[in-house]
Amino acid sequence: MKPFLALxxxxxxxxxxxxxQAADQPEKGQPESKPEAPTAAQPxxxxxxxxxxxxxxxxxxxxxxxxxxxxxxxxxxTDAQGQYKVAAGTEPIMVRLAGYGRAxxxxxASQPFKLTPLEPKALYLTVYGIAAPFLRDPAIELIxxxxxxxxxxxxxxxxxxxPYPSKxxxxxxxxxxxxxxxxxxxxxxxxxxxxxxxLIARIVTFKDTLLAASTPNGPFTPPAAxxxxxxxxxxxxxxxxxxxxxxx
Numbered sequence: 001m002k003p004f005l006a007l008x009x010x011x012x013x014x015x016x017x018x019x020x021q022a023a024d025q026p027e028k029g030q031p032e033s034k035p036e037a038p039t040a041a042q043p044x045x046x047x048x049x050x051x052x053x054x055x056x057x058x059x060x061x062x063x064x065x066x067x068x069x070x071x072x073x074x075x076x077x078t079d080a081q082g083q084y085k086v087a088a089g090t091e092p093i094m095v096r097l098a099g100y101g102r103a104x105x106x107x108x109a110s111q112p113f114k115l116t117p118l119e120p121k122a123l124y125l126t127v128y129g130i131a132a133p134f135l136r137d138p139a140i141e142l143i144x145x146x147x148x149x150x151x152x153x154x155x156x157x158x159x160x161x162x163p164y165p166s167k168x169x170x171x172x173x174x175x176x177x178x179x180x181x182x183x184x185x186x187x188x189x190x191x192x193x194x195x196x197x198x199l200i201a202r203i204v205t206f207k208d209t210l211l212a213a214s215t216p217n218g219p220f221t222p223p224a225a226x227x228x229x230x231x232x233x234x235x236x237x238x239x240x241x242x243x244x245x246x247x248x
Contacts, residue, residue, distance in 0.1 A: 050085050050086060052083065052085045055084065055097075056114055056115070057114070058114035059116075063078075063082030063112075064078060064082045065077075069094070070094045070096075071086045071092070118150075122198075123142060123143055123148060124151075125152070125153055126157060127157040127163040127179065127182075130188070139151075143195075149197065150200055151198075151199055151200070153202065155202060157204060159208075160208040161176055162177055163181040176210050
């Protein structure tokens with residue numbers, strides 16, 4: 001009896017194996033199915049279409065707000081947490097903020113990016129000094145020799161003169177454009193920045209002979225009980241008593 005039962009069990013196993021093999025074969029006339037190809041990677045989240053990072057103070061680690069972040073001709077500013085987002089690509093990310101050295105963030109830079117505080121050590125050139133090679137060149141040499149890092153330039157001098165071609169109507173009205181010592185301000189700035197200089201614009205606003213003379217209500221007038229005359233600063237300049245506005 002036992003041999004008979006063993007034979008029946010063996011036949012059942014063979015039958016099951018044939019049934020499984022038939023199930024695995026494609027039906028006649030149907031194309032044989034192929035293994036599914038690996039699924040392509042899904043497009044990355046929106047971070048793949050932009051670059052983002054954080055800028056902090058290199059000394060304290062404090063997030064820096066309003067850092068100017070430039071990529072090509074596009075500019076954004078960091079938020080209160082020091083974070084920024086710019087378009088994806090390979091163009092360098094340049095950052096700058098008053099009181100800090102300019103920097104370029106490398107593509108492989110670690111985050112957050114540390115911006116180095118800058119302690120300016122500068123020389124000063126007047127509207128005349130910046131234009132005269134016999135004054136400007138020795139000043140630049142002195143800066144390099146003493147490892148200074150900044151230069152102060154008169155953009156509006158003590159007498160109200162503006163040494164570059166400003167487009168401000170008030171400057172023309174006040175005859176402040178009669179002295180042209182900086183014919184191309186952009187070129188000058190570019191040249192000086194190539195020397196890794198931190199540039200500081202000096203703008204005199206509360207002493208302006210030209211503006212005061214061209215504006216009837218501009219100068220300070222002392223009370224009539226005192227003298228009733230226009231207050232003049234020595235030697236002969238007139239305090240304007242007001243800011244001449246933005247110099248562009």
